[in-house]
Amino acid sequence: MRPAPVAALKVAGQPSEYDGDLNAQVTFDSWRCKAYFTPMRNEVRRLRAAPGLSQQALGAALGVSRQTVNAIEQDRYDPSLPLAIRIARYFGLT
Known part of the structure; x- marks a missing residue:
């Protein structure tokens, strides 16, 4: 406890x-x-959906597959540190 x-x-x-x-x-x-x-908390889905970006487009911009973006959004996969930094930079959060 x-x-x-x-x-x-x-x-x-x-x-x-x-x-x-x-x-x-x-x-x-x-x-x-x-x-x-x-x-x-995982904010990737909210950040991606706000400008109307698809999982496929975000994955291409980050150099990963659509399935990886989906797994991150669903909290089934924790991105590596380099990928987490690329996500933060993509959305201007660094």
């Missing part, structure tokens, strides 16, 4: 550099010495 969320992760009595980002709610279980983070 997960403990209640805390404002900052503390290790050996020192607060972490956690800045209170609303997308990353941190909890700390001192007994198990693990931190749990809230999963990131």
